[in-house]
Amino acid sequence: MKLKTSLLALLLAAPLALLARDDAVRADAPSAQALPSAPTADQSTAARLVHGLLSDSQYAYRPRVLDDALSQDVYRRYLEALDPSKQFFTAADIARLDAYRTQLDDAIKSGELEPAYAIFSLFKQRVEERVAFARALLKQDIFTFDGDDRFEYDREDAPWAADAAALDVLWKQSVRNDWLRLKLAGKKEEEIARTLDKRYANLGRSIAELKGEDVFQTFLNSYANAIDPHTDYLTPRSADNFNMSMSLSLEGIGAVLQRQDDVVAIREIVPGGPASKTGKLKPGDRVVAVGQGENGPMEDVIGWRIDDVVAKIRGAKGTKVRLDVIPAEMGLDSKPTRVVIVRDRVRLEDQAAKSEIHTIPGTDGEPPLRIGVIKLPGFYQDFEGRRKNSADYASATRDVARLLTRLRAEKVDGVVLDLRNNGGGSLAEAIELTGLFIDRGPVVQVRESGGRVVVNGDDDPGVAWDGPLAVLINRGSASASEIFAGAIQDYGRGLVIGETSFGKGTVQNLVDLDRWPANEDPRFGQVKLTIAQFFRVSGSSTQNKGVEPDIAFPVSVDASEYGESTFDNALPWTRISPVPHTRYGNFAPLVPRLQSMHANRVANDKEFQWWKEDVAEFRAERAKKWVTLNEAERRAERDRDDAKRKQRQAERKALGLALDPLAEELYDDGLAANERDIAKDAEREKLAEKRPDPLLRESAAILADAIRLLHADRQLSAQVLPRGEARHWAQ
Template sequence: MKTHLLLALALTAPVALLARADSGTSVAGATAEQATTSKLVYGLLSNSRYAYRPVALDDALSADILKRYLESLDGSKMFFTAQDIAGFDQYKTTLDDDIKSGDAVPAQAIFALYKQRVDQRAAYARSLLKQDIFHFDGNDRWYYDREKSPWATSQELDTLWKQSVMNDWLRLKLAGQQPDQIRKTLDKRYVNLAKSAADLNGEDAFQSFLNAYTNAIDPHTDYFNPRTAERFNQQMSLSLEGIGAVLQKQDDVVVVREIVPGGPAALSKRLQPGDRIVAVGQGGSGPMEDVVGWRIDDVVDKIKGAKGTQVRLDVIPVQAGLDSKPNLLTLTRARIRLEEQAAKSKVIDLPAANGEPARRIGVVELPAFYQDFEGRRDQNGDYASATRDVAKLLAGFKAQNVDGVVIDLRNNGGGSLDEAVNLTGLFIDKGPVVQVRESSGRVSIDGDDNAGVAWDGPLAVLVNRGSASASEIFAGAIKDYGRGLIIGENTFGKGTVQNMVDLDRWPANDGSQYGQVKLTIAQFFLPGGSSTQNKGVAPDIAFPVTVDASEFGESTYDNALPWTRIQAASHVRYGNFTAILPQLEQRHEARVAHDPEFQWWAEDVAQFRAEQDKKYISLNEAERRTERDRDDAKRKQREAERKQLGLAADPLAADDADDGLQAGERDVAKDAAREKQAENRPDPLLRESAAILGDAMGLLVASKQLTAQVLPESHSPLHWAGAE
């Protein structure tokens, strides 16, 4: 999924800056809305009628909330000092009472001190740029991974920041920048760090604090303030009402990053990537408001609005100087479908080889299990749905006479449980898909009640560690039914169900004042009775692990539910691929041993993991240049081999070196174009998944005995390329 959200918050500061207070020595308490919200969230999480695993809000949980709040503010431990942390001990046993009473003063006090520390560190980093310290001939290292390190003293932080600034300088130097240019780039970077912090306010602090509480209950319970809740719902529905432009903050100005095809901005042909928006007016005659220096989400709120209404923008073209006279652009807002995040398809042609015929494999790339809940409630038939979109793609595959289908769920973090169930129903002929156990112990079964399938041919599901939740329901059900092969890595391991609870329902509020809670309400189990919790779904054919389970996944959460199982639900077992897995593995290993792109990918994964394991970066220029030269030589050699072997060129190969810049420092239009190009990079994992599916088809076509063993005729309505 893209890192840039359509007309949404895209701050360039570190994640640690997701909570800040206004400047000044006084510390504000909670607003009336925040006090009510705090009490509502407490009532929700402490009630077993709602929460799957309610936890008493007492002194023990208070200490945990404090720990999580500090980590959410300063997870890198680069701002707070050990002395600051000791001073916060006074709140260890009082935050529970503050949440119950709606008192935000302690949370805001911590927040205010954090503001001071960020300002101080940004100023210290800028001061270092004026010193003669940038010599890189020693053995210094920057130990950047401080998650498990103790909180540092002020003097220790000075050393850490000096190392961090030196690393920033060295990266730019290796990228070819001269000292004056480096100093200018980094000074602006640290100024923007402080500005980004100043942009954030008490509402951000409140949301971060409440999330420290919700995450102390379980890893997937979250509080969304009204603005964040709206953004979440937009992502789920793949739609919003606005002008159809992806915006990004760069320095003090909001810049157009991308134009959404078919939206008002695209149809006007007067807005393009790189253009700067400096003022916004409502309707045909409302006053123009200067938005230079505003938070990006505040600018977004001014630009988006109900379809059919007008918005006026003062725009400085990308090629003009920032002090140029802006152009006035009037647009009529419309409902925008976020097609970039919807299901997509492609076809991979497998050439004839080793006596096997050529085959065509259809691929469905599904980035999320999305559904427009509001559109579905309207019952007008026009709403975004992952299942509906995939069904259309499958119909297209039939028209193209593809032989098999791969569902690509890599980095699909989940979404709608209904969509996971309905999508599974496209491939099975009735039956249970997921078992849901509530806090009371009651188990209900959700499944496919519609006879028939949308695709009855060969099927594989490609997953990785980033495949979670609804992705695991789908992949796990396909595996339990023996409906298809699971290929890739072990999945994330999230086996809990969340529901969005609107806090405005209890005060019977007509507006959106209190936000929503994404609340864990149940645990899900596969048809066979196993939970995916912690363990995830294991692949039938495994690819090299890109990230260790100790670094990413459900098992990394200290308060995650344990794995367990319940009684299996009665379901058909269409097939059992165990008998052919050794042959598939053998063919896979033989093929990738001679597949240069797969081997390059495996080498890069091994190198990445080795570098991550070091937990430090050398500050020796000669050593870093050697590493850079090695990587440059490797890229050039690979491109030469691609050309020699007749392989498709990597569109980013010539532009893959570290430029030392952060996202907000690059040319916005070029960066967006580069992101688009990345979608066309060679994908050896997807191609190999298609080849593995082709192998399975070949084995079953060649042997009736294997077919009878893998796909029992009495149970299988499926057609594996003539192996029915």
């Protein structure tokens, strides 16, 4: 499993927000355009500019000469981006396309990218053929499931199918698996056939209606990713969306939108946003027309791409947008309701830091301890707002500081910072966030392309929290998360708990390609370019190796499946000289006792043991890379899963544990995200956030163990916390 996503995966991805990426567009929609066979003049210029950046050591940390060898790498990655599961191209197609293997370097240098469009043209043709084949299968008598057939769903490392007949076999099994999933979910044959026919038709349409900029971005990303895994090309629209995601704010109506069939529907209303204040919109409502200002013409947006609809709805603060909306409960041929909304600045609070308090019971007459938890999903920062010195600009550090003030007022005994699945973000935020817990000092070393090492640190005196601290990480914790966790570990400022992190030890910067022609309007896009490698203050890199926890939980995903080590062109691990820094504590003498207490506790913790069982089953299933197409076997598996969930829920009730709000949900409803009831699906997402979290609870318990041990054993405390700065651990 890798962070990169294919073009097809992006097209089929489900809920998309107002800062979302592309979805399909209907051929007769006003926003549609015929796919060109050659780049535009701006795209040709952009390709040459990208080449100039990526081959120049002044900009790129690891520049590569664009020659025939690199061309072959770009070619391979482009094919992977188009057809990652090898379900459209045949070996015969690849043999035909191999003529382009050593031509792509010249195409990029010259800006004459016709080979990229030619490859895509064949891909588009093959998708049309596969879609037609899949839809035809639905009318055949092939849906019996009593044999030994299996569907091999993981074909990343499989060879290309020899010919169309071989692909027919693969697709037949894929369609049968889709049918079986819906049958097991209780759907009737007629409904299954309708659902799948629409699904496959939508797949074909999503490819047929792509724009030239989609193909261009996918191809240039194949070049950028050949330089290193974290260098990317962004079109002007994608760059705009990326910046909004980093700033956690946008100017619009405050609604999350999702494409469903031919219409864009509202998936979620952002609390306190303009759409929420009208009181006239709700999840599931369909937007069928958009008008600008008081009197601008209403444009029918049925069949439009979601990003084109978003572009019409989004706009400057204080301006008006008019929406024609058909309520969720009414048919699409009903008369729409017109809603007028004044756009405003919208803060995406659901992606911001949040806090809660866990009470950890005492034993042997000990009082309970209150552990504050701060969940930080990303190291976000509104760069423009900060540059303008806006009073309320979004900042992960500022938000965490406010939450620490609140937790301190609540008199918590310790704090756990939850960085699970936090993929990083702003380097400056990682440094400043570390400064909330240390009193001045270096945080990270940054080695630039020329070899110069710059030490970045916290210069502000004082801390926001000087008490007991733990950092919870997993394999999805990357980049800025690793800088923070590594610094806390190197300073001995807190315990690191969980899994070894992702292993991304490089720094990227956005380079605006319009800076050289000095365009007033964005035309050429931006490059997210690797410019440096970062190192911990101890001198060790997190690259490839990640941050290893002091107290380890069972591995949920193997390093061979997910993380920096899975990229074939990732930078190797290395180290440089350490820099002097304060050592607040040394947890080595404490860790064995904490591990023993942790092991004893989780051995009797039902939810933790259930989690371990689920992880083991998940990993075993992934290792198989196939599922049986025998209905009796699949039904037995489903029944076992259902019985297991019900039994666990009953045990939760008997033990007085928090109930799982999704225990009664179908294990697999067989539907794609855009085939479900939008309002109900959004509600399920919210309920999922309330599911019991044994790892977070156990992390709080481990921190509570540390507090109690250090309080009770002054000799141990003197070994672990020799400095007065960390005195609050032992009080």
